[in-house]
Amino acid sequence: MTSLDSLAGTASAGTLYGIGVGPGDVRYLTLRAAGLVRAVDVVAFFAKKGAQGNARRIVAPLMGEGRTELRLEYPVTDEIPARHPDYQSQIAGFYRESAERLASLLKQGRSIGLIAEGDPFFYGSFMHMWRRLATDFPVEVVPGVTGMSGCWTRANLPITWGDDTLAVLPGTLDETQLVDRLRLTDAAVIMKVGRNLGKVRRAVEAAGLLSRAVYVERGTMQDERILPLAECGEPAGAYFAMILIPGQGRAL
Known part of the structure; x- marks a missing residue:
């Protein structure tokens, strides 16, 4: 019988994976997404202050004890209008610092799964990491069921x-x-x-x-x-x- 792990494949060293985890129910993850969540060295996720993070909540059933996680906490979400200069300044700085943190781990040869609700390329914060890191590191995007x-x-x-x-x-x-x-x-x-x-x-x-x-x-x-x-x-x-x-x- 073919196992989930053999269908999903393995994670490669020094590679960033943008993993679409679907709209909310863990059962909507693809085989590739579920396999990578289990296989990567580091599971990274964006989250609002004081919240678990929706993507992290979705994959909770797939996370065993002792996993290395990287929480990337937004300095602001909907408290300020997105077009306000203060919002744009804070978010731009946050994305720059987040990319630097991911780059540091990738340089060490760690594989990183940056999980994203829905699909990573559809209104996803992952795109800001992809734009900053894809020219310097291997990146694989795993599509997900959109919200x-x-x-x-x-x-x-x-x-x-x-x-x-x-x-x-x-x-x-x-x-x-x-x-x-x-x-x-x-x-x-x-x-x-x-x-x-x-x-x-x-x-x-x-x-x-x-x-x-x-x-x-x-x-x-x-x-x-x-x-x-x-x-x-x-x-x-x-x-x-x-x-x-x-x-x-x-x-x-």
């Missing part, structure tokens, strides 16, 4: 049909921009809802899409919450929340 894919599956919501176009929009956009882009697409996923929930709801309604919009919070996780956006009256949503607007193309 939006996990959410529309849990919501039992086919997102696109036939020739439908799909727009993925950050909720941090200006309200007018959101309305304009929503009016140009057949289906939409709005990410980074959080504190932008009120603004996003107004934009969806202004675009005439409120009746089709679904709010998904912590999709695939234990405390998952799914309901029509029209019934979601609170001014802010959870950090791990998104809005899905399915297309209405011709179903054969």
Whole structure:
């Protein structure tokens, strides 16, 4: 019988692995991702101050005792608007210092698995490490199930049909921009809802899409919450929340 480890392969010395760990349920990891989490010398992860870190929580069932871990703690997350100069300055410095810490370990020949919720190349902090380190060290990116894919599956919501176009929009956009882009697409996923929930709801309604919009919070996780956006009256949503607007193309 073929073992999980033989299917997933081994970790190479001095290599950085960007490991997509999916939307929240550990069972959605690929064989390669699960094997690497177990095989790398160091498991690294980003986390908010005072929090475990969602990616780290996801892989907890795969982590044995005595594993070497590297916690990379954000100096700021959603306390300051992302476009504010203070936010950009602090985050840029943090990414630079994080890359230096990873580089130091890679130079020692350690293999590092930097785990990322969803897919590493989709709104992921891993991309900032990849941009700084990929020219100097071997890097392998392991794709993962995106948060939006996990959410529309849990919501039992086919997102696109036939020739439908799909727009993925950050909720941090200006309200007018959101309305304009929503009016140009057949289906939409709005990410980074959080504190932008009120603004996003107004934009969806202004675009005439409120009746089709679904709010998904912590999709695939234990405390998952799914309901029509029209019934979601609170001014802010959870950090791990998104809005899905399915297309209405011709179903054969």
